[in-house]
Amino acid sequence: MISIDPASPVPPYEQVRSQFARRITDRDLAVGTRLPTVRALAADLGLAVNTVARAYRELEEAGLIETRGRAGTVVSAAGQRGRERVLRAARAYAATAREQGLTGDEALDIVRAALTDTHHP
Template identity: 60%
Template sequence: MDLSVDPDSGVSPFEQVRSGIAERINSGALPVGAKLPTVRGLAAEVGIAANTAAKAYRELEQAGLIETRGRAGTFVSAAGDRSAQRAADAAADYARTTHDLGIPPQEALALARAALGLPQS
C-alpha cells in the first residue's frame, strides 16, 4: 500500500495510518473494491501494533470508507466515492450557518482553517 509511519511526527501512528488510507481512497489511489491488507498484514507492513491497525480500520469503517466482508477481507467501499460530496455538503452547510449567524466570510474561513489545523493567513 506504500504507507509509512513517522515515529518522530507529532501525529500518532494511528492517525497517520487512518489519514493516509483515507487520503488514498479519496484521491482514487485506492479505488472502490480494492482489497486492503489484513490487520496483521498492515501492522507488519507499516511497523505498528496490530491494535493500532485495527483501530484505524474501525474508524475508516465507521466513516464508510471501507467495509469488512467477513473472511473475504476488507475492501474500499463504494461510499468512499461519496466522501468528497459529503465534505462539500458539510462545507455548504457551514457556509450557510456562518452566514445566518452574521459571521463575515474571512472570519468563517479563519475558523475553518483553525478547525483543520492550518496556519492562519
C-alpha cells in the first residue's frame, strides 16, 4: 500500500502523507475505504507511531480522511471532490491563459512558479 524510501531526503511522514493523498485524489482509494490504524501502519513501515500520526493529522486537516472514533480512519468524500475542484480551476486558468495569448509553455511556467512559491499559501 505505502512504502518508505529511507534514502530519500523527504521526511517519512511526508512520504506517507503524499502517497495517501495521491491515492485518494487519483481515486485508487474509494470514499469510505478504511485506512490501517496508526500503530499498524507504523509497525508495517518500521516508523515511529508519531510519524504516522502526523501524516494522518495532515491528511485529516486537508479533508482527505476523517477519523470516526472506534470505526477507524476512512477516506472522506471531501478528499475526492478536491481533485475535481483543482481540475475546474485548471480549466479556468487554461482559458484565461489562452485569452491572454500565452503559449502552453508560458502558462506552465507560471504554474510551476506558483507551485514552488513558498512565500504564499
